[in-house]
Amino acid sequence: MITVNAVSFGLADFSLVFWFVYFQYYWFPRLHVKNFLLYCSVMALGFTAIDLLNPFTATSKILGMLPIIVLLVLEVGLLAFQNNWQFLPAFIDVSILAYLLTEFVDMLVIAGTIRLTSVRFAASVWGTLTELTIDSVIFTMVAMGILLTRAPMENLIQSMLGRTPEYLFLIFMTVLGLIYILFEYSLQSLADSDHYLIFLAGISGTLLVGLTLSTYMLMQTHLQEEHTQLQTQQQAFREQYTTELNRQLATVRKFSHDYQNMLLGLGGYLEDKDYEGFRQLYIDIRSGWETSNAAELTIDDLSNIPSSSLRYGLYHNYLMARDQGVQLFVKVPEPLTATVATLKEMNAAIDKTLPPIIPSISHITPSMITLELAETTQLLRLSLTFPVPLDAKVDGKNRVVAERGMLDFSKLQRSLPHAATCTLKTKLHWGQLIVALPKG
Numbered sequence: 181m182i183t184v185n186a187v188s189f190g191l192a193d194f195s196l197v198f199w200f201v202y203f204q205y206y207w208f209p210r211l212h213v214k215n216f217l218l219y220c221s222v223m224a225l226g227f228t229a230i231d232l233l234n235p236f237t238a239t240s241k242i243l244g245m246l247p248i249i250v251l252l253v254l255e256v257g258l259l260a261f262q263n264n265w266q267f268l269p270a271f272i273d274v275s276i277l278a279y280l281l282t283e284f285v286d287m288l289v290i291a292g293t294i295r296l297t298s299v300r301f302a303a304s305v306w307g308t309l310t311e312l313t314i315d316s317v318i319f320t321m322v323a324m325g326i327l328l329t330r331a332p333m334e335n336l337i338q339s340m341l342g343r344t345p346e347y348l349f350l351i352f353m354t355v356l357g358l359i360y361i362l363f364e365y366s367l368q369s370l371a372d373s374d375h376y377l378i379f380l381a382g383i384s385g386t387l388l389v390g391l392t393l394s395t396y397m398l399m400q401t402h403l404q405e406e407h408t409q410l411q412t413q414q415q416a417f418r419e420q421y422t423t424e425l426n427r428q429l430a431t432v433r434k435f436s437h438d439y440q441n442m443l444l445g446l447g448g449y450l451e452d453k454d455y456e457g458f459r460q461l462y463i464d465i466r467s468g469w470e471t472s473n474a475a476e477l478t479i480d481d482l483s484n485i486p487s488s489s490l491r492y493g494l495y496h497n498y499l500m501a502r503d504q505g506v507q508l509f510v511k512v513p514e515p516l517t518a519t520v521a522t523l524k525e526m527n528a529a530i531d532k533t534l535p536p537i538i539p540s541i542s543h544i545t546p547s548m549i550t551l552e553l554a555e556t557t558q559l560l561r562l563s564l565t566f567p568v569p570l571d572a573k574v575d576g577k578n579r580v581v582a583e584r585g586m587l588d589f590s591k592l593q594r595s596l597p598h599a600a601t602c603t604l605k606t607k608l609h610w611g612q613l614i615v616a617l618p619k620g
Contacts, residue, residue: 203278263598
């Protein structure tokens, strides 16, 4: 086993743990704290301090893992504090990938340095600085090279939350990670030999490539499933829209026939100069007149929404509201730029908001809801304005209570992420619900 002095050991600890933490959160932008690079530095500094002060670091494999245990406990505690427990399995998976990546690159660089120089130089402070500089360059290039995978990975993670494949993949990753750690500890016990570095680099590289390919296959499978689901959803909405148009066409044809009869009737009264009969027929026509229920919103009007699921989901809610006699006005003044995960959360929030309140709104005059989606640099905001009786008031934070009924938004509030905000208020005969989701 190659040994280094305390300075080289501390420098290596700090640099590798910094990059390890950085890659842990690489596909979890919503878990980032403020000043994320400072957070990575603090975690690396704490790890290094514990590792240097731990008297069992060089003598005991189990007790020497104390810094790793402290680091993981702090990270899990942070997930619990942010109420992000659902990300824990995926976070462990990514942590194993990050560990294998840092190990593979570092082992490869050290082995290459030894071959090009000597073991003595590789173990010195200058040798360590050289190796860590090369490590950082490679890690930076890797981070830039996989930048475009952030959205697909975030989408994959969101889609697998709570599902059986997530836990099966976690077990698979954990087993491979434990196998590698056992190999590493066994090979490090080889005295005065640097050959284990090449072997470890080979093992970690093989596992890294295998797990990366497995993740890529999962991602492609998910994208294919999502594409098929989207096609099915589009077909269902097309059929729904066609049904609506056919119904409107039948209404227009009926109106055309009735219109001709109305004109003939009115013309007959005029010809007979029966103005009282003319007046009564006109009153009868007006009293039986119904406002056209034609669908005024089309999918093309929602082009500012990049997410197909959110776009078709909104349109589905629009048609459902019209079927129940509620006018739903949708406003998306500017193109949305939020991440796929944030748009999915907004889609879920809308689905938990509109369908439950539409039946209640249909019995209030005017039966109309205005939904607006807008965003700032930090937030994606949903504004929902709806009519309420004059005696309505906000009860707590999630209910609008009136003598004739109640609107309950408690399910919506329970489903929102920890960092999201939800505001409910009433003014005169209008209520407003505002949901703000942080953009990843």
